[in-house]
Amino acid sequence: MKVTEHIERAKGKTLFSFEIVPPQKGKNIQELYDNIDPLMEFNPPFIDVTTSREEHIYIKREDGLLERKITRMRPGTVGICAAIKQKYDVDTIPHVLCGGFTKEETEYVLVDCHYLGIENVMALRGDAMKHQRYFEPTKGGHCYANDLVGQIRDLSKGKYLNEVIDSENHPDFCIGVAGYPEKHLESPSLETDLKKLKAKVDAGADYVVTQMFFNNQAYFEFVEKAKEMGINVPIIPGIKPIAVKKHLQLLPHVFSIDLPQALIDSVEACKNNKEVRQVGIEWAIEQTKELKAAGVPVLHFYSMGKSSNIKQIAKAVF
Ligand SMILES: NC(=O)C1=CN([C@@H]2O[C@H](COP(=O)(O)OP(=O)(O)OC[C@H]3O[C@@H](n4cnc5c(N)ncnc54)[C@H](O)[C@@H]3O)[C@@H](O)[C@H]2O)C=CC1
Numbered sequence: 276m277k278v279t280e281h282i283e284r285a286k287g288k289t290l291f292s293f294e295i296v297p298p299q300k301g302k303n304i305q306e307l308y309d310n311i312d313p314l315m316e317f318n319p320p321f322i323d324v325t326t327s328r329e330e331h332i333y334i335k336r337e338d339g340l341l342e343r344k345i346t347r348m349r350p351g352t353v354g355i356c357a358a359i360k361q362k363y364d365v366d367t368i369p370h371v372l373c374g375g376f377t378k379e380e381t382e383y384v385l386v387d388c389h390y391l392g393i394e395n396v397m398a399l400r401g402d403a404m405k406h407q408r409y410f411e412p413t414k415g416g417h418c419y420a421n422d423l424v425g426q427i428r429d430l431s432k433g434k435y436l437n438e439v440i441d442s443e444n445h446p447d448f449c450i451g452v453a454g455y456p457e458k459h460l461e462s463p464s465l466e467t468d469l470k471k472l473k474a475k476v477d478a479g480a481d482y483v484v485t486q487m488f489f490n491n492q493a494y495f496e497f498v499e500k501a502k503e504m505g506i507n508v509p510i511i512p513g514i515k516p517i518a519v520k521k522h523l524q525l526l527p528h529v530f531s532i533d534l535p536q537a538l539i540d541s542v543e544a545c546k547n548n549k550e551v552r553q554v555g556i557e558w559a560i561e562q563t564k565e566l567k568a569a570g571v572p573v574l575h576f577y578s579m580g581k582s583s584n585i586k587q588i589a590k591a592v593f
């Protein structure tokens with residue numbers, strides 16, 4: 276079922292969802308299941324599965340020199356979506372990226388999803404590769420998420436890349452896109468960024484999932500501004516509990532977000548990461564209780580494959 280239908284059927288009750296990353300190539304999928312199992316009691320209507328970009332690796336050759344290869348370390352997004360859908364009977368949402376994929380490759384992924392009964396996709400531009408300072412579009416791929424949304428939406432009209440196919444059986448995906456309460460790191464202003472978000476919705480996006488934030492005010496104001504701009508789709512808050520001390524530097528650096536002083540002070544006062552994890556849990560509980568009371572459609576957790584803190588938060592809030 277589509278995310279928008281899940282939200283409609285919930286009739287104002289806040290839903291619980293989360294996001295996982297595929298295991299590293301060669302690793303067992305069981306560890307992933309072990310982290311999903313404890314969260315199923317909170318009845319997630321859908322689970323997101325991220326897509327990781329390709330990266331450079333260095334292989335030692337027989338002559339001792341290093342050879343640079345390019346590879347995807349965490350492949351299998353669509354396969355994992357199919358496996359989880361089958362095992363737990365939940366909807367799964369693969370992340371589809373501009374970066375690292377040609378438009379043809381994207382078309383094939385979407386056709387696979389359709390055959391598997393996957394009805395939702397999250398359309399993202401994707402991050403820069405590790406060695407790049409800024410995102411560089413892939414040759415033959417899209418530059419911005421709004422173009423990718425356009426390609427996905429076109430399929431529902433039978434418009435494939437090279438042909439228009441007359442049939443009753445077109446993939447009609449419900450499309451999610453990313454929104455940034457504290458603006459995207461490359462955007463010159465929040466207003467400019469909101470215009471780009473509007474372009475994604477105009478291109479056919481059905482809902483928005485936000486970047487992580489730690490101050491609910493940023494989310495509430497973002498939702499207000501988005502509405503003023505004519506963005507009338509559900510805006511789902513994305514939540515990431517702080518888990519280790521190094522997140523204090525890492526999260527603002529990687530995601531260009533602010534941390535409230537009270538949270539920083541509490542984390543800095545911790546003697547070890549076990550205490551930090553507890554502080555992160557308590558902060559997320561307060562945050563999500565307020566969001567739920569405000570009637571947000573879904574609380575979407577960036578679990579990144581670790582479930583114990585998410586479980587504690589969900590237990591306190593749902
Ligand atoms: N895996 C996930 O769940 C999430 C990933 N992300 C990541 O965030 C990054 C950005 O992705 P998206 O938000 O999908 O990208 P996007 O294409 O919507 O925006 C990327 C940047 O380009 C600007 N922009 C957008 N459309 C434009 C246009 N037509 N012309 C000029 N500028 C434009 C935006 O303001 C923004 O600064 C990616 O790295 C993505 O992977 C973000 C949220 C969730």
Ligand SMILES: Nc1nc(=O)c2c([nH]1)NC[C@@H]1CN(c3ccc(C(=O)N[C@@H](CCC(=O)O)C(=O)O)cc3)CN21
Nearest residue numbers: 325402485486487513515518519522525529530577579
């Ligand atoms: N720009 C961007 N890229 C993404 O892939 C992304 C977002 N934003 N925002 C929404 C979700 C949340 N994502 C993530 C990804 C990693 C961590 C994280 O904290 N990872 C490691 C550190 C990684 C590192 O060392 O670089 C951790 O300590 O848990 C959190 C949320 C992925 N998604």
